[in-house]
Amino acid sequence: MLVGNRRSTARASAAPSQRVTVSLYEKPPREEMTLEEFEVFAVDRLKVLRTIDALRQKGFKPKELEAELAPVVRELLPLASAGPQAPSDARKDSVSHFILRLAYSRSEELRRWFLTQECALFRHRLSRLRGDGFARFLREHGLRFEEVPDSERDARVTSLARIKNYENVPAQTATYYRVPFLEAIDLIGRREVYLEKGYAYVPQAKLHSIVVSRFRASLSRSLAKASGSLAAAAADPRLGPLLTNVEKHDLERQDVDDDDIEGITPEQIDALADQSMPLCMQQLHYALKRDHKLKHWGRQQYGLFLKAAGLSMEDQLRFFQAEFTKIMTHDQFSKEYAYNIRHRYGKEGKRTEYSPYGCYKLVMDMAPGPGEYHGCPYRHFDADHLAAVLSKTSLDAGEQSLVLGKAKERNYQIACQRHFEFAHKKQTVNGKKVVANLDGVGNHPNAWFKASRVYHQDLHAAEHPEEAKAKEEERAKGIAAANQSQVEGMVLAN
Amino acid sequence: MSAMDLDQPGAGWASGPQFDPDLLRLYYARLFPYDQWCKWMAYNSDEPGTGSQLARRELSLTLADDVYIRYQCFTNAKEMKTLMTKRQPHKIDIGAVFNCVPRDHLSVKNFRPESRELVFDIDLSDYDDVRTCCQGATVCKKCWQYMTCAVKVCESALREDFGFEHIVWIYSGRRGVHCWVCDETARELTNDARLAIIKYFSVVSGNENQAKKTQLSSPLHPSLERAYRLLEPLFVEHVIGENGQGLLASSERWETLLKTLPEEIGGQISKHWEKNGNDTSPLEKWEALKGLCVSEKPNQAKKQKRTSVPELWKYETVFSQCYPRLDENVSKHRNHLLKSPFAAHPKTGRVCVPFDAKKVSTFDPTTVVTLRQLAYELDQHSGDDVLDLDKTSLAHSVRFFEKDFLHPMMRAWGRARRDDAEYAAALKGDF
Numbered sequence: 001m002l003v004g005n006r007r008s009t010a011r012a013s014a015a016p017s018q019r020v021t022v023s024l025y026e027k028p029p030r031e032e033m034t035l036e037e038f039e040v041f042a043v044d045r046l047k048v049l050r051t052i053d054a055l056r057q058k059g060f061k062p063k064e065l066e067a068e069l070a071p072v073v074r075e076l077l078p079l080a081s082a083g084p085q086a087p088s089d090a091r092k093d094s095v096s097h098f099i100l101r102l103a104y105s106r107s108e109e110l111r112r113w114f115l116t117q118e119c120a121l122f123r124h125r126l127s128r129l130r131g132d133g134f135a136r137f138l139r140e141h142g143l144r145f146e147e148v149p150d151s152e153r154d155a156r157v158t159s160l161a162r163i164k165n166y167e168n169v170p171a172q173t174a175t176y177y178r179v180p181f182l183e184a185i186d187l188i189g190r191r192e193v194y195l196e197k198g199y200a201y202v203p204q205a206k207l208h209s210i211v212v213s214r215f216r217a218s219l220s221r222s223l224a225k226a227s228g229s230l231a232a233a234a235a236d237p238r239l240g241p242l243l244t245n246v247e248k249h250d251l252e253r254q255d256v257d258d259d260d261i262e263g264i265t266p267e268q269i270d271a272l273a274d275q276s277m278p279l280c281m282q283q284l285h286y287a288l289k290r291d292h293k294l295k296h297w298g299r300q301q302y303g304l305f306l307k308a309a310g311l312s313m314e315d316q317l318r319f320f321q322a323e324f325t326k327i328m329t330h331d332q333f334s335k336e337y338a339y340n341i342r343h344r345y346g347k348e349g350k351r352t353e354y355s356p357y358g359c360y361k362l363v364m365d366m367a368p369g370p371g372e373y374h375g376c377p378y379r380h381f382d383a384d385h386l387a388a389v390l391s392k393t394s395l396d397a398g399e400q401s402l403v404l405g406k407a408k409e410r411n412y413q414i415a416c417q418r419h420f421e422f423a424h425k426k427q428t429v430n431g432k433k434v435v436a437n438l439d440g441v442g443n444h445p446n447a448w449f450k451a452s453r454v455y456h457q458d459l460h461a462a463e464h465p466e467e468a469k470a471k472e473e474e475r476a477k478g479i480a481a482a483n484q485s486q487v488e489g490m491v492l493a494n
Numbered sequence: 495m496s497a498m499d500l501d502q503p504g505a506g507w508a509s510g511p512q513f514d515p516d517l518l519r520l521y522y523a524r525l526f527p528y529d530q531w532c533k534w535m536a537y538n539s540d541e542p543g544t545g546s547q548l549a550r551r552e553l554s555l556t557l558a559d560d561v562y563i564r565y566q567c568f569t570n571a572k573e574m575k576t577l578m579t580k581r582q583p584h585k586i587d588i589g590a591v592f593n594c595v596p597r598d599h600l601s602v603k604n605f606r607p608e609s610r611e612l613v614f615d616i617d618l619s620d621y622d623d624v625r626t627c628c629q630g631a632t633v634c635k636k637c638w639q640y641m642t643c644a645v646k647v648c649e650s651a652l653r654e655d656f657g658f659e660h661i662v663w664i665y666s667g668r669r670g671v672h673c674w675v676c677d678e679t680a681r682e683l684t685n686d687a688r689l690a691i692i693k694y695f696s697v698v699s700g701n702e703n704q705a706k707k708t709q710l711s712s713p714l715h716p717s718l719e720r721a722y723r724l725l726e727p728l729f730v731e732h733v734i735g736e737n738g739q740g741l742l743a744s745s746e747r748w749e750t751l752l753k754t755l756p757e758e759i760g761g762q763i764s765k766h767w768e769k770n771g772n773d774t775s776p777l778e779k780w781e782a783l784k785g786l787c788v789s790e791k792p793n794q795a796k797k798q799k800r801t802s803v804p805e806l807w808k809y810e811t812v813f814s815q816c817y818p819r820l821d822e823n824v825s826k827h828r829n830h831l832l833k834s835p836f837a838a839h840p841k842t843g844r845v846c847v848p849f850d851a852k853k854v855s856t857f858d859p860t861t862v863v864t865l866r867q868l869a870y871e872l873d874q875h876s877g878d879d880v881l882d883l884d885k886t887s888l889a890h891s892v893r894f895f896e897k898d899f900l901h902p903m904m905r906a907w908g909r910a911r912r913d914d915a916e917y918a919a920a921l922k923g924d925f
């Protein structure tokens with residue numbers, strides 16, 4: 001793709017009769033365009049992808065997602081199949097895809113994010129093809145599938161009839177395609193396809209899903225390739241800043257700045273769990289105290305949280321050891337668990353620093369299994385268990401049901417934010433206003449924790465003005481003393 | 495261990511520790527089947543030396559002094575033996591095949607797992623809410639039958655649905671089983687595909703904060719329908735009766751089951767069985783309960799509905815008791831570690847032996863060979879002119895591993911090579 005300062009209009013216009021279909025993005029566009037256009041296109045597509053992401057985080061199923069997504073796509077990334085708008089729509093779609101593909105090839109995490117949202121957008125587009133639109137799409141991209149002969153279908157008809165068919169075509173007359181099971185992974189995960197000897201028997205109505213999986217596989221390969229050419233593109237004086245800008249629009253930053261957080265010690269954790277931890281971490285803490293163990297992902301989630309909360313590695317070892325050794329020997333603990341704790345701090349293995357999990361990961365990736373307490377309670381508890389947990393908090397009945405309602409609407413992060421707000425109300429004590437800072441609350445457990453600690457420190461200071469004053473004086477004295485000794489030092493040196 | 499211990503009157507392998515450093519040394523020096531292990535893990539790869547699949551495989555070892563070392567590797571059986579005899583690992587875990595020799599993981603940019611068998615880990619401690627004979631780490635022949643259920647269902651789905659052929663089942667050394675699916679397609683699966691397969695297998699969900707339940711909908715998927723056909727007889731044999739878990743053998747137990755029925759019906763049966771419960775066998779009770787299940791018709795009269803049990807109830811009952819409960823985390827990721835076959839379990843001293851899935855119900859975990867037993871057997875036959883392995887009961891397991899798993903897989907590799915060669919020749923002919 002060339003980026004010029006003037007837009008070349010000649011190439012962008014095509015014959016109005018030309019019909020276009022959903023793209024597989026196999027060839028990058030070769031044309032000139034302005035930098036402004038370049039940026040507008042990229043940002044519009046990014047808005048669409050982020051909408052998809054937000055809907056998926058709320059747990060919307062593909063069908064529900066469609067209704068919500070349609071107006072957004074229509075506004076920002078329309079794709080007319082015919083008519084005067086068709087060529088320019090297709091151009092914007094293609095250009096914006098390739099810009100973001102490049103910008104998001106930078107890291108494994110960004111690639112994965114982009115791939116997920118692009119596949120959802122692609123699926124959305126396929127589902128909106130009307131009439132013979134899908135057949136035409138297959139034809140134009142040369143996609144062919146092996147049709148199951150009637151006799152072979154009839155031999156399996158009782159099994160095939162057991163699979164729900166979107167269009168309610170009876171198995172006896174439906175058309176089936178046979179694909180290697182690897183192409184039907186999505187359907188297999190939902191148990192929505194019949195499998196036999198490594199092949200999936202896909203009814204015509206579900207062929208979309210197979211096409212999406214081919215799209216995913218090819219996009220995944222392209223992204224890996226794109227990461228190789230990113231360095232060259234980023235070095236271009238005009239493209240470089242743009243690509244970086246695009247990336248700045250990316251996932252909410254999950255880092256928590258640790259400027260003025262005081263460290264914590266194992267002795268404080270019990271009290272801090274009650275006072276300042278979000279539900280997810282409280283659950284892990286209480287489970288640890290009760291069972292004297294946590295399974296792998298629980299240790300990971302809680303351990304990284306505690307690390308970011310300012311617990312030193314030695315203290316974390318001490319903290320977990322104190323609990324675990326209630327049910328095992330010290331030997332066992334150091335053999336099986338100490339390594340992972342040191343690993344968390346980058347002291348073993350690959351020596352990479354691990355960052356604590358943000359809400360996105362907890363909601364999307366961390367569903368707990370039996371005997372596990374990690375993940376996000378708003379997402380992973382059923383209503384009864386969540387209500388029981390909330391009833392043990394300081395929230396009153398009305399507040400609890402409001403939070404519960406948010407979780408039911410699948411606004412998990414908002415539910416968590418509301419919980420924070422109710423538990424950290426604005427108040428005036430001894431003439432001093434105490435207000436919590438909501439930055440990042442609902443996006444990251446450590447932000448929740450930090451905001452809560454600051455709030456409680458402020459509250460404490462307002463409640464005990466004499467103590468605060470004394471502290472202030474103490475500090476001033478310290479500074480004065482330091483200055484004094486510095487002055488003395490200078491005098492002596494002279 | 496010295497021979498003297500064994501020569502003392504009354505001494506045998508049954509008393510004394512089944513696992514200790516001396517026994518381990520003997521095992522690694524004379525018995526561990528390095529050749530078979532390496533032939534398996536080489537996967538027919540041609541590249542000699544560091545490019546082969548075997549050389550790029552990670553092993554992680556846990557040593558006696560609590561040290562845990564990752565990214566160990568070797569290129570052949572001889573090197574493997576050298577590593578094991580030098581390190582004397584108490585635990586051996588197998589990781590993924592990486593894109594380069596794992597030893598270089600710090601210096602190679604883009605170090606990443608490339609392939610790994612599809613593995614399942616099924617542990618009896620995950621059945622603690624349904625088994626009544628044992629809890630936690632203990633196992634007996636009764637609750638082992640949950641493993642029979644799991645193996646039968648997984649085998650049928652892996653072979654019939656996914657078309658996998660090269661599957662080996664391993665006793666985990668303590669209270670469960672591991673399954674290694676070694677077909678090339680299985681080894682190359684992406685993490686996403688592994689997750690989808692795990693979901694395809696999962697029926698019993700829930701944990702401490704979500705009510706345990708089976709999420710079924712009618713009609714049952716063909717794979718689950720087959721699972722029910724396999725499981726129901728096992729459920730009858732091992733779960734409901736007095737000789738099994740006793741689910742329908744005492745009022746205290748059947749009351750919990752009756753609570754899962756629609757309230758009115760459950761209450762009626764409860765009253766009836768309270769009086770006449772001793773007149774019928776657990777099997778007759780189960781048949782009676784099944785008889786209550788009717789498939790739901792959309793326009794059923796209200797009155798009828800109150801006295802009927804949804805058809806899914808019988809499936810849910812059988813599945814919640816004995817459908818396989820897989821540890822998802824082990825299967826989901828390519829670079830998850832899993833204990834190596836033929837390693838010894840440090841707690842029990844038992845060797846992680848392969849077993850025949852067709853005979854899983856008669857496999858007895860409480861009699862699996864231990865390191866001490868092996869040492870004893872070697873000693874008993876010290877003068878015999880046969881391979882060390884053939885002096886011991888481990889021979890049987892190793893021969894089974896070769897005959898049932900390794901050799902068929904090697905034959906398949908041979909066929910694939912011939913096909914490739916023919917294909918290449920055909921291409922040449924074309925041009």
Ligand SMILES: [Zn+2]
Nearest residue numbers: 627628634637
């Ligand atoms: Zn038992």
